[in-house]
Amino acid sequence: MVLNILDKAKRKEELSIEEIVELLSITDADELNALYDTAYFIKESYVGKVAYFRGLIECSNLCIKDCYYCGIRRSNKNVERFQMDEEEIFKEALWAYEAEYGSCVIQSGERQDEAYISMIERVVKRISEATKGELGITLSLGEQTEEVYKRWRDAGAHRYLLRIETTNPKLFAKIHPEDHSMEVRKECLAALRRTGYQVGTGVMMGLPGQTMEDLAKDILFLKDIDIDMVGMGPYIPHSDTPMGLEVPAYTDKQKKQALTLGLKMIAVTRIVLRDINIAAATALQALEYTGREQGLKCGANVIMPNLTVTELRPKYQLYNDKPCIDENSAMCRGCLSGRIKGIGEEVGFNERGDSQHYQNRIKD
Ligand code: 5AD
Numbered sequence: 001m002v003l004n005i006l007d008k009a010k011r012k013e014e015l016s017i018e019e020i021v022e023l024l025s026i027t028d029a030d031e032l033n034a035l036y037d038t039a040y041f042i043k044e045s046y047v048g049k050v051a052y053f054r055g056l057i058e059c060s061n062l063c064i065k066d067c068y069y070c071g072i073r074r075s076n077k078n079v080e081r082f083q084m085d086e087e088e089i090f091k092e093a094l095w096a097y098e099a100e101y102g103s104c105v106i107q108s109g110e111r112q113d114e115a116y117i118s119m120i121e122r123v124v125k126r127i128s129e130a131t132k133g134e135l136g137i138t139l140s141l142g143e144q145t146e147e148v149y150k151r152w153r154d155a156g157a158h159r160y161l162l163r164i165e166t167t168n169p170k171l172f173a174k175i176h177p178e179d180h181s182m183e184v185r186k187e188c189l190a191a192l193r194r195t196g197y198q199v200g201t202g203v204m205m206g207l208p209g210q211t212m213e214d215l216a217k218d219i220l221f222l223k224d225i226d227i228d229m230v231g232m233g234p235y236i237p238h239s240d241t242p243m244g245l246e247v248p249a250y251t252d253k254q255k256k257q258a259l260t261l262g263l264k265m266i267a268v269t270r271i272v273l274r275d276i277n278i279a280a281a282t283a284l285q286a287l288e289y290t291g292r293e294q295g296l297k298c299g300a301n302v303i304m305p306n307l308t309v310t311e312l313r314p315k316y317q318l319y320n321d322k323p324c325i326d327e328n329s330a331m332c333r334g335c336l337s338g339r340i341k342g343i344g345e346e347v348g349f350n351e352r353g354d355s356q357h358y359q360n361r362i363k364d
């Protein structure tokens, strides 16, 4: 049956929710390989065997939100808070440009105050001008008003990542405090789309109580809102969080399971959505050293090497065992380039690597 579903996918036929659930539920090793191979085949035919680098600048761990799973949540008193200034962010972005990365991603905890909003606006403008618009600028700065999204877009940002985390309302309510709203998230995604961004979202998989049906619905949600990019990753407990208190750390067996689920989600998302960009989340590497390459082999085509200065890396831990804490940007560049060549792919240096899906949809 699994093989029939995969054949159907290769023939570009739409899969039903039951079929998606069946693919996500695979446990047999041969069937898993068939799933990954099909996803890779579809990736190759739609987006090629090129991995695009997005240099990740984690510019602040200050956050007004209090998500029960996240290590930098507002109530975690064990985090030493930091905020990079405009000059530091600018320098890291320029480093990415000089290292021939196609894009950078500016990510931080959520802040909605005017001082922060205008700082981001200025730095985006500076990066965009200094790189003659050649370096792609992606923002991952949480929920904002449409007006703020527009200001940042006008300053030169052109992609935005905002994860929905889960589309199951009950599960969303379980992992967030009451004042965090899924409807607001959805409105933000719609506002980003209206503002002209390439829009990315995604979920965490392996959340306590999450079912394969939930995950299948998550994938159909991504399709439904016609998303351009997906960034999703396995949930990994952080010991200083409410959810981390319940299950403080994964055993080796749990790590393996979480990794497999992460890879299956990437593969099925590639099979269902085809021409979008999919990131191999850093969290995959927290579970196994080669996790990110495995993500590329299962259908992902984007990787986010860390650009954050080494001293600040330990302070930006959303989950336990985050990789590359002691490395610097140059080390991650060399390391990841070698690993990508090792799986027979090229790095798309000096290319922005815009989502094919976005390019196709603006043509229509
Ligand atoms: N495990 C995995 N991913 C996490 N994130 C936050 N905390 C965790 C965790 N414990 C993810 C969320 C958020 C992104 C920036 O990091 O999905 O959107």
Ligand code: FES
Residues within 6 Å of the ligand: 305, 306, 323, 324, 327, 331, 332, 333, 335, 336
């Ligand atoms: Fe950072 Fe390998 S990717 S050291």
